[in-house]
Amino acid sequence: MSTLRSYNPATGELVGEVPVTHPDDIPGIVERSRAAQPAWRALGHDGRALLLIEAAESFRTRSDELGRLITTEMGKPLAEAVAEAKSLASVRHELDEIGEALAPESFDDGRNRSTVYHDPLGVCTAITPWNFPMSMPAWMVLPALAAGNTVILKPSEETPLSGQAYADVLNEKLPSGVLMVVQGADDQGKRLVESDVDLIAFTGSRETGKHILRAASGGLKRVILELGGKDPMIVLESADLKKAAKFAALNSFRNAGQVCVSTERIFVPEGIADRFEALLVEATASMNQGDGLVDGVRVGPMVNAHQRTHVLAQLEAAVSEGAEVLAGGSGHVGNFVTPTVLTGVTEEMAIAKEETFGPVACVTRVRSEEEAIEKANATPFGLGAVVFGDDSGRTAGVARQLTAGMIGINKAAGGARGTPWVGARESGFGFHKSKDGHRQFTQTRVVTESVERA
Ligand code: NAD
Numbered sequence: 001m002s003t004l005r006s007y008n009p010a011t012g013e014l015v016g017e018v019p020v021t022h023p024d025d026i027p028g029i030v031e032r033s034r035a036a037q038p039a040w041r042a043l044g045h046d047g048r049a050l051l052l053i054e055a056a057e058s059f060r061t062r063s064d065e066l067g068r069l070i071t072t073e074m075g076k077p078l079a080e081a082v083a084e085a086k087s088l089a090s091v092r093h094e095l096d097e098i099g100e101a102l103a104p105e106s107f108d109d110g111r112n113r114s115t116v117y118h119d120p121l122g123v124c125t126a127i128t129p130w131n132f133p134m135s136m137p138a139w140m141v142l143p144a145l146a147a148g149n150t151v152i153l154k155p156s157e158e159t160p161l162s163g164q165a166y167a168d169v170l171n172e173k174l175p176s177g178v179l180m181v182v183q184g185a186d187d188q189g190k191r192l193v194e195s196d197v198d199l200i201a202f203t204g205s206r207e208t209g210k211h212i213l214r215a216a217s218g219g220l221k222r223v224i225l226e227l228g229g230k231d232p233m234i235v236l237e238s239a240d241l242k243k244a245a246k247f248a249a250l251n252s253f254r255n256a257g258q259v260c261v262s263t264e265r266i267f268v269p270e271g272i273a274d275r276f277e278a279l280l281v282e283a284t285a286s287m288n289q290g291d292g293l294v295d296g297v298r299v300g301p302m303v304n305a306h307q308r309t310h311v312l313a314q315l316e317a318a319v320s321e322g323a324e325v326l327a328g329g330s331g332h333v334g335n336f337v338t339p340t341v342l343t344g345v346t347e348e349m350a351i352a353k354e355e356t357f358g359p360v361a362c363v364t365r366v367r368s369e370e371e372a373i374e375k376a377n378a379t380p381f382g383l384g385a386v387v388f389g390d391d392s393g394r395t396a397g398v399a400r401q402l403t404a405g406m407i408g409i410n411k412a413a414g415g416a417r418g419t420p421w422v423g424a425r426e427s428g429f430g431f432h433k434s435k436d437g438h439r440q441f442t443q444t445r446v447v448t449e450s451v452e453r454a
Helices: 023-042 044-061 063-074 078-087 092-102 135-146 160-171 186-194 206-217 241-257 270-285 305-320 369-377 393-399 434-439
Strands: 003-007 014-019 105-108 112-120 123-127 150-154 179-181 199-203 222-226 232-235 265-269 324-327 340-343 360-366 384-388 406-409 442-450
Touching: 003 160, 014 063, 014 160, 023 123, 023 150, 023 179, 023 186, 044 063, 044 078, 044 092, 044 135, 044 160, 063 078, 063 160, 092 135, 092 434, 123 135, 123 186, 135 150, 135 160, 135 199, 135 434, 150 160, 150 186, 160 179, 186 206, 199 206, 206 222, 232 241, 232 369, 241 270, 241 360, 241 384, 265 270, 265 369, 270 324, 270 340, 270 360, 305 340, 305 360, 360 369, 369 393, 384 393, 393 406, 434 442
Parallel strands: 123 150, 123 199, 150 179, 199 222, 232 265, 232 384, 265 360, 340 360, 384 406
Antiparallel strands: 003 014, 105 112, 112 442, 324 340
16 A cells, blocks of 8 residues: 655655555445444434534644644644644534524415425535645534534645544544545545545635536536635725734735735835835744744745745746845745745736745735726635725725625734635635535425415
């Protein structure tokens, strides 16, 4: 049996290995998952929630160890990795929300009385990326399981150990077969998509998302896709520039820019651009880079050499096409890309069009709000967007003209608890979280009887 080796991107050291699932074994795994589903469904929401809450508690007690695994496998700073693991223990609220979203609803129009049920679909597969190697699985596995489905998780081949550890924690309490893991890369992902699963929940790149949608169309399988982005940030003249620059640095460099809602394009009016850029360069200086296990490090390496090459190719092309380096831009060692600030980025450059997924803050100067809005929207992506400005209606007015799915005003794009995580245009197909998001893991059924009137 072949194995999948996982290397520490900061040091190149082997972290560990897992056996790879042979693609031909996948139909049998799906069968076992299907066989386990009726008993899991029969536990009802409360029975399932009880087990999931009990299991998830280990994410709190073991967060140091799990966080260390995340950092060594994909490079993010330890504090962020520990926080990621710990956050997975807090499932109670989401489970309550799922229970409410999936409770039967009654309708009566005087002629017909109907009940709408939200039944489990059966077997779901969750295919996940490496950038949040435990929380991305959790975002799909938890609502799928809570809805009464069984789940087959395929973690990214870059973070197989973190994905396995996530499932192992839950499997200490879950009945056998309810949550299974397939290890491997695109071959295993493709076979899962082709197999007899009822829903494919995918988080990853736009290209893979398109491939999955095509492959799933033959059987009209249910699909949820959370894909990449090219998030814009618009800084208005009225903005608190210090806050805006600090946010721009944090949101461009967090997780070394390997976040789906990283700030990838910054639009700033010419009149305030010099000051904003100076503040951004100052904020960038505090983003210490190094091995995520070292205290005080805020920016780790790229996940692998391929990602480093991709980011540096975009960076070098942008500079050769006229972008100016204000900070960083050189001294890249191993898998590390130095946090870099560019200005003079134009819309023709690859770095302005394709997802970078690296620590590069790209500034484009604009002459008007209209130009900023037009350029921010000039992308097939549509995940997040951010506007910084004063609290007059004008800032909110700009926010409403942006075509992304999630727009933050003076903050990151993510919404309040209970709201969906949603990508517009080519950044998503369906969405996560929220009542409507939870219902995507179910089949809606309507049972109707006529109402006898005397
Ligand atoms: P990726 O698309 O390369 O891989 C994601 C997963 O899909 C992996 O498990 C991989 O093995 C599997 N896979 C690859 N080809 C497949 C195929 N043909 N069929 C089925 N499965 C296949 O993405 P990645 O590099 O792991 O992750 C980074 C991407 O994820 C970025 O684009 C990022 O923006 C996106 N992302 C989006 C969100 C969101 O919420 N929208 C969150 C995190 C990451």
